[in-house]
Amino acid sequence: MKLSEVVKKISDRLPVELVADQDNVGLILGDYDDECGKMVVAYELNAGVIDEAVKSGSNLIVTYHTPLFRAVKSFTTSSSRPDILVQAARRLLNVYAVHTALDVVQDGINFDLASRLGLKNTKYLSPLPDTLRKIVVFVPQDHLDKVRSAMSRGGAGIIGNYSECAFASEGEGSFLPGGGSAPYIGTPGKRERASESRLEMVVEKSHAGRVVRAMLEAHPYEEVAYDVYPLLNTSANYGFGAIGELEEKMVGGRFFGMVKKVLGQTLLKASHVVETEVRRVAVCAGSGVSFYGDAVRERADIFITGDVKHHDFRESMLLPTVLVDATHRGTERFAAGILHRIMNEIFKDRVVVNLSKYEYDSAVIV
Ligand SMILES: [Zn+2]
Structure with a gap:
């Protein structure tokens, strides 16, 4: 299948244009005329994923995180500062990033997280306007x-x-x-x-x-x-974050134990202790602290996200919704798996879809 057709099919399913203004998603590197019969799906682009793609005969890497977030004026590489896109280009690879296009769909990262935490009656925490x-x-x-x-x-x-x-x-x-x-x-x-x-x-x-x-x-x-x-109506079909309810109330300790187990974390950080039992929970995978206000408005007992800063914790201390940092990577640990499922669903037998074995973690416990 031509890469142009592959790109069209992915962006039809994961709506790039809805998130493109605030993100850099879609085909990041590539030649639309390439023939594509095999792809590798990965959390993000790294040297291991590039090797894996070349060895398996794939000329397309589809990543969750975008390898190119900010505008740049040049692509250069050296042994002290290697540029991952230059490495991919040298190996004639195409790179497509989905990022927030996977966050805003109902079978994407946030509803998946909500379901793994046992939330029911889940809806978007912040529906997308103007869609x-x-x-x-x-x-x-x-x-x-x-x-x-x-x-x-x-x-x-x-x-x-x-x-x-x-x-x-x-x-x-x-x-x-x-x-x-x-x-x-x-x-x-x-x-x-x-x-x-x-x-x-x-x-x-x-x-x-x-x-x-x-x-x-x-x-x-x-x-x-x-x-x-x-239309001025907000869509029920696309949005950021998710909010739902536990089937039964849980005391804070038990709830956090379950969250650690699901997200593979040994510790979590929270703005303050949970004084009531937990019922209503909001989530936003990655760096979602900007949606904390939506969680408060929606009367969530807990809001779970990643990358929470000192001052974010301080500002939320007096509010009823407990702000929890379960790390950026912890909240996104299922991203590549979800992307793999969606790529398989789109391409069935027409393009072979392999899930990468390389999962870079931005921090390790030392
Ligand atoms: Zn992320």
Whole structure:
């Protein structure tokens, strides 16, 4: 499969454009014309993963963390300061990073973490704003079903657990076909009236282009009248963090024991002791302390994330939600496994997907 097609399939499933403004995700290094038959999935790019890819005959590495977070003006390498992307480029490898595109989907890193901690009724801690669009199109009534079905197949009309949601109202369209036109109804130069339906469907903005193309293909008119509106509703489909409830209340000690076991940690840091039993728990894998305010607003008893600084702990001491640092890596320890599952689901037998054995840990206990 061409790398351009691989990239399209990954970004269709893990919506890069929803997170691209605040992150650097997508194809970081590569040649879109390369043929790709095998990939390695890894937590992040390192020399071990590069060797592993080359030895296994893979020319694509898909990572969770992006190897290129900030804008750079040059790529140089030396023995004292090796640049990992230069090393990958020398070995003719392509590198794709998903990072927060894996954080914001429901079967991504945060809902997985919530489920491993036994949380139920899980929802996003901070739903993404500005992800929804409304597509309105005027369709002759004999083509209403065809256009509605095509838009549904493209991904329009999903609201929570409901799919193919649409509304159609009947009305009269009027138009004057110009010279050189080939109208589906009427003749050039003669004013025409037609029974039409105003069909409206909601769509995630990441699928809007695909739905418009499907709609135009199914529509019989030479010139189709349609509108795409931005919506102020927040999406139920994408967001940061997760919040849910334990099936039964737990005392702090027992709860933290369970968290350590799940996350493979020997110690956790917390802003203050838990005075009540734990029921409502929020999580955000990685560096998620900026979502602490959402956890407080959502009345979480505990908020678990990584990379918490001294002053973050101090500021949260007087608030009811206990801020817990379970380390950046601890909260992301399942990232590569989740990515491996999603890549296998996307590519099935078309691209071989191997999970890397190399898991760099940014800190070790000494
Ligand atoms: Zn991270």
